[in-house]
Amino acid sequence: MLRNLAQLFRYRGLIQSLVARELKARYRGSVLGFFWSFINPLLLLLVYSFVFKYLLAARYEGIDHYELFLFCGILPWTWFSTSLLESSGVLISGGNLIKKVLFPAEILPIVTVLANMVHFFFGLPILIAFLIYFSAPITPRELLWFPVVVIVQAVFTLGWALILSALTVHFRDIRDILSHIVTIWFFATPVIYPYTQMTKHWQQGMLNLNPMSHVIITYQEILYFPGPVGHGMWLVTVGVASSLFFLFGYWVFDRLRDTFAEEV
Amino acid sequence: MHAIQATHASKVYRRYSRRHQFTTLKSALLSRSLTRDLRPDETFAAVRDVTFTLPRGRTLGVIGRNGSGKSTLLKLVAGITKPTSGTIDVRGRISALIELGAGFHPEISGRENVFINGIMLGLTKREIARRFDEIVEFAEMKDFIDAPVKTYSSGMYMRLGFAVAIHVDPEVLLVDEVLAVGDEGFTHKCLDKFAEFKRRGKTILLVTHALGLVERFCDEALWMDAGSMKAIGDPKRVVGAYITDVEVGEEQLLAAGDAKAKELSTVVSPDEPATAVLPDHPVETAEGPADMFRATEGRWGSREIEITDVQLYGPDQQPGHVFHSGDPMTIRIALRSPVENEDFVIGIGIFNAEGVCCYGTNTSIEELKAVRIFGDAEALFTIESLDLVEGTYKIDVAIHKLDGYPYDYHRLLYTFRVKSRTKDVGIYRPRHAWRFSDSLAFDRAGE
Numbered sequence: 011m012l013r014n015l016a017q018l019f020r021y022r023g024l025i026q027s028l029v030a031r032e033l034k035a036r037y038r039g040s041v042l043g044f045f046w047s048f049i050n051p052l053l054l055l056l057v058y059s060f061v062f063k064y065l066l067a068a069r070y071e072g073i074d075h076y077e078l079f080l081f082c083g084i085l086p087w088t089w090f091s092t093s094l095l096e097s098s099g100v101l102i103s104g105g106n107l108i109k110k111v112l113f114p115a116e117i118l119p120i121v122t123v124l125a126n127m128v129h130f131f132f133g134l135p136i137l138i139a140f141l142i143y144f145s146a147p148i149t150p151r152e153l154l155w156f157p158v159v160v161i162v163q164a165v166f167t168l169g170w171a172l173i174l175s176a177l178t179v180h181f182r183d184i185r186d187i188l189s190h191i192v193t194i195w196f197f198a199t200p201v202i203y204p205y206t207q208m209t210k211h212w213q214q215g216m217l218n219l220n221p222m223s224h225v226i227i228t229y230q231e232i233l234y235f236p237g238p239v240g241h242g243m244w245l246v247t248v249g250v251a252s253s254l255f256f257l258f259g260y261w262v263f264d265r266l267r268d269t270f271a272e273e274v
Numbered sequence: 275m276h277a278i279q280a281t282h283a284s285k286v287y288r289r290y291s292r293r294h295q296f297t298t299l300k301s302a303l304l305s306r307s308l309t310r311d312l313r314p315d316e317t318f319a320a321v322r323d324v325t326f327t328l329p330r331g332r333t334l335g336v337i338g339r340n341g342s343g344k345s346t347l348l349k350l351v352a353g354i355t356k357p358t359s360g361t362i363d364v365r366g367r368i369s370a371l372i373e374l375g376a377g378f379h380p381e382i383s384g385r386e387n388v389f390i391n392g393i394m395l396g397l398t399k400r401e402i403a404r405r406f407d408e409i410v411e412f413a414e415m416k417d418f419i420d421a422p423v424k425t426y427s428s429g430m431y432m433r434l435g436f437a438v439a440i441h442v443d444p445e446v447l448l449v450d451e452v453l454a455v456g457d458e459g460f461t462h463k464c465l466d467k468f469a470e471f472k473r474r475g476k477t478i479l480l481v482t483h484a485l486g487l488v489e490r491f492c493d494e495a496l497w498m499d500a501g502s503m504k505a506i507g508d509p510k511r512v513v514g515a516y517i518t519d520v521e522v523g524e525e526q527l528l529a530a531g532d533a534k535a536k537e538l539s540t541v542v543s544p545d546e547p548a549t550a551v552l553p554d555h556p557v558e559t560a561e562g563p564a565d566m567f568r569a570t571e572g573r574w575g576s577r578e579i580e581i582t583d584v585q586l587y588g589p590d591q592q593p594g595h596v597f598h599s600g601d602p603m604t605i606r607i608a609l610r611s612p613v614e615n616e617d618f619v620i621g622i623g624i625f626n627a628e629g630v631c632c633y634g635t636n637t638s639i640e641e642l643k644a645v646r647i648f649g650d651a652e653a654l655f656t657i658e659s660l661d662l663v664e665g666t667y668k669i670d671v672a673i674h675k676l677d678g679y680p681y682d683y684h685r686l687l688y689t690f691r692v693k694s695r696t697k698d699v700g701i702y703r704p705r706h707a708w709r710f711s712d713s714l715a716f717d718r719a720g721e
Contacts, residue, residue, distance in 0.1 A: 013450070024393045031390055035381040110376035111394055112353050112368065271355045272287065 018089045018116065025117055025124065032125040045105040047132035053082050054088065062202055070204050072124050075144045081137055083201035083226045086159075090222060091192045098178045099154050105274035113142045115131035116263055117169035124174055127164060137233070147236040155239050159228045162245060166221055166252035169259035176263040179273050199223045204230070205265035224248045276365070277446055278328040278351055283360035285346050287320040320346040322501040323360070328494070330365075330445075331475040333468075335488035335509060337516055338498035344481045347498065348372065348450050351479060364447025366477070371396055373450075376434030380424035384415060387423050388438055395442045405441045412463070413437035433460060440467055447471055450481045465491070485513045486697075521596045521693060528595035528689050530589035571668070571686035579618055579647060579673050579681040583608035584688050586669075597660055599694040599703055605655040607671055614648040618681065622655050622664075623670035625686060632662065632701050638676060661703045664694040 037043045059077045062068045073079050097119040101108065104118045141148065178184045198210065199222045208217055217223045224244045231239045321343045328334050336344045348356050350362050352370040353418040377394050378387045388409055392402040402409075410419050413433040423431065440447075449468075468491065471478060482488060488495050488509050495512035497504040497521075505512045585593045587604040597603050605622060621636030637644065675681070694703075710716065 023399060024390075027390045027393055027399075031379055031382055032387065034386070035379050038381040082322060106373070106376050107394070109354065110370075110373040113377075113394055268356050271349070 013260055014114070014116075014264055015260060018114065018120075021114060021117055025121055028117065028121040029124045029128065032121060033128055036125075047129055048136055050129075051081075051085055051088065051133040053134055058084060058202065068203070070207055072206065073204055078140050078144045079204065079230065079234050080202060081140055082230045083199075085130060085133045085137055086163060086226060086229050087196065087199065087201050087222075088133075089126045090163065090225075091196065091199060092129075093123045093126045093167045094170055094174060094192055095188060096126070096232065098174040098188050100171075101175045101179050101270060102182075102274050108270050108274055115267060116172060116260070119175040119263075120168060122175075123164065123167050123171045127160075141233060146233060148233060149238075152232045152239055155228060155232050155242065155245070158249070159225060159232070159245060162249040162252055163225045165249070165256050166225070169252060169256035172256075172259035172263040176266045176270075179266070179270055195220075195222065198227055200230075201226055218244075221248045221251065275331050276327045276363075277330040278326075278334075278365075278479065279361075279363045280324050280326050280347075280351070281361050281363075283321060283324045283347075283350060283357040283362050284319060285343075285350055286317045286319050286358040286588055288317060295621050318499050321357075321498075324498075324503050325360075326496060326503070326506055326688045328477060328479065330477055331472075332493045333472055333478040333480065333491060335492035335495045336481045336498060337485060337488055337495060337513065338504075339520075342498040343501040344498050345372075345450055348448050350482050351446075353519060364446055364619070367396060367442070368448060369439050369442040369444035369447045370448040371436065371439045371450060372448070373435075374432045374439065375423075376424045378431065378435065381422055384419045384423055384426070384434055388419075388434065391435070391438045392442065395439060395563075396441055408436045409434075409441050412440070412467075413690065414460075428561060429457065429460075436464065440464075444476065446468060446477045446479070448479045448481075451483065485517065486695075489513050517693070520540070524691055525594055525596045530604050531689055532595070532687070536710065548630060573682070573684050573687065575672075575674070575680035575682040577682055578613070579609060579611040579615055580649075581607060581671055581673060581682045581684055582610050584671050584684065586690055587689065595689065596691045596693060599660060599662060599664065599692050599696075601660050603657045603660045603690075605657075605669065605671070607653040607655070609647065609651040609653065609673060611647045611649065611651065614646055616644055616646050617675050618647060618673055619676055620653050621670070621674070623656065623672075624660075625668045625670070627666045627668075630701065632667065635671070636672075645678075661705065662692045663698050663700055663703050664692055666691050687690070 037046050040046060042049065055077060058080050062080070063076050067077070070076070098119045100122050101115060104115075107113050107118070108115050123214050140146075174184060174188065198216060198220055200217065205217055205223065205227050208214055224241060225248065228239065228245045229242045231237075283690075324347060326334075336347060338344050346355070346547045348370070349372070350357050351364055352368055352372065353362075353364070354370070354372075375387075375391070377391050379390070385406075388406065389399065389402050392405075392409075393399065397405075408418055413430075413436070415430060416432055418426065418430060423434075426434070447468075465487075468478060468480075472491075480488070480492060492509045494507060495509040496506045497512050497516050504519075505515055583606075585608075586595060586597075587606060588594045588597050588603050607620065609620075611618075619636050619638040621634070623634040624632045626632055667688070667690055669688040670683075670685055671688065672683040673681045674683065708716075
């Protein structure tokens with residue numbers, strides 16, 4: 011397993027080109043093309059702000075610019091959820107490669123996660139524009155946390171992508187159930203509401219047990235809430251756990267590797 | 275030094291793919307071999323106990339019927355699937371031409387796909403950039419290389435895939451019947467490329483149905499039959515054995531077909547009108563069809579004289595259905611006439627698969643005057659040399675009055691096959707020879 015993992019490094023050129031291909035191919039043929047990478051998060055923001063700010067008239071303590079708050083959480087969440095949903099089917103749709111070409115299959119889920127990460131990066135300029143517009147209180151010290159949280163999220167997402175892609179080959183039911191799980195996970199994570207809102211004991215327990223809530227809270231602390239990042243210890247813990255989880259995911263994937271060519 | 279070494283390699287598949295698989299998540303993660311615990315009737319051995327060594331620089335042709343395990347063997351050698359038991363050891367960079375352009379993305383341009391496909395096959399970006407022009411030229415794609423791949427014709431797609439795979443410059447090249455597609459010119463180009471590989475001492479494993487190619491091009495041939503190795507060695511010998519085996523199979527098939535035709539035509543007794551027979555099955559009537567040359571197979575006639583049996587004999591005097599072009603063939607017709615009769619003509623017609631009459635004659639045309647037939651009789655029609663091209667042929671056998679009134683007419687009820695090593699076209703192969711002046715010379719292809 012570790013040898014396979016080391017081999018993966020040799021394929022970085024391939025991963026790079028496949029990610030580039032993924033990005034190029036995604037909007038090929040649409041009128042706006044690459045601009046969709048920017049427009050998509052904006053539209054998403056519009057929908058959520060409309061629902062929560064005007065329809066449900068949600069008012070949260072300490073949240074002055076709800077749009078900005080929402081944006082800080084929804085951008086990384088989209089990366090996470092889309093990666094999961096896409097990677098679950100990636101081995102099946104890439105079956106041709108696995109069956110006909112000698113090709114390390116783990117590249118497919120990895121490329122999915124990385125391509126979505128690049129999309130996340132494309133959304134950042136919009137976010138920055140928002141931050142400047144609302145003159146958000148960001149200090150350079152806080153920004154040092156930003157790469158850390160991105161890496162933690164990437165490792166955590168990769169672990170899931172490997173497990174889901176491998177298991178979906180054998181249990182195709184996963185694809186159907188996953189979207190619902192991701193939906194409930196979304197609401198269990200403080201994206202549309204601030205974590206301070208969760209005051210009940212069981213609610214706090216739920217947030218603490220949910221690794222994604224720590225990731226999202228860190229983004230919000232860096233970008234939205236004033237003051238230093240108070241969530242650092244939690245994030246480091248999640249980072250360590252995510253690394254172990256990634257290794258577990260890779261182990262599962264490696265275990266099932268030989269069955270892919272027969273089953274997809 | 276070997277390039278490919280297979281030692282007792284087997285590949286077992288589950289017969290029922292999905293349901294009998296992992297039932298729980300736990301079994302998915304813990305059971306090592308998925309097929310080991312299954313009962314034999316739930317598994318299917320696609321490749322069974324294959325052992326061979328292919329030294330570096332040799333070319334091995336793998337032949338066999340459909341479903342005999344050739345492609346599975348190739349995938350095992352390529353490392354795409356692992357053998358269930360035994361080992362396969364391959365030394366050197368492999369390029370597998372199993373499905374050309376397998377990794378192409380339809381939305382992006384041919385140029386970008388060449389790069390990605392090349393990287394997938396193990397090249398670096400720089401190596402591809404260096405070979406790019408060569409690849410495009412080989413694929414004859416200069417004008418279209420920047421168009422998205424989805425706009426390519428299947429031939430263009432295949433050519434580009436082939437060009438990339440061949441320019442990976444592998445030490446071991448695995449080819450799975452990819453030459454079947456593509457036009458004549460491109461096929462020749464591919465063959466030239468293979469020949470060049472051979473000259474440069476590369477190892478090639480070729481799965482193909484083109485037996486001539488195996489004979490001309492390969493150093494060794496491996497015949498797979500129902501997952502097992504049936505023979506390996508000198509290509510001429512192995513291909514010969516394979517062809518003989520295929521002929522035996524066809525023989526049995528044709529014999530079964532004939533038996534069925536005969537069975538159907540004897541179900542109805544002569545005085546009953548045949549009504550309950552399906553239209554595309556032999557129809558039996560007392561009256562012949564209006565247009566003799568458009569009739570499908572069937573049997574009709576008054577049966578005052580009956581054809582009781584028809585057999586075809588080859589050069590070995592054994593009844594058979596598969597003959598070689600140029601061999602003698604005898605049609606033996608068994609007849610029975612319960613009463614003495616002196617007005618009859620015996621006729622024979624040979625038709626090819628398209629229904630074209632290749633030859634037809636009867637005793638009256640050949641100015642033989644009937645004298646008498648009584649009781650059991652036999653007529654032998656001998657063709658000294660069956661000068662037909664390869665194909666399936668059907669025979670008419672008939673006995674009728676001089677004025678055409680049918681006693682017993684068997685329309686296309688008997689089938690035989692002509693085999694030929696030469697793939698000439700048409701129907702008739704006249705005995706022929708080529709002669710050339712001194713200023714014109716030929717070599718036998720591949721020698």
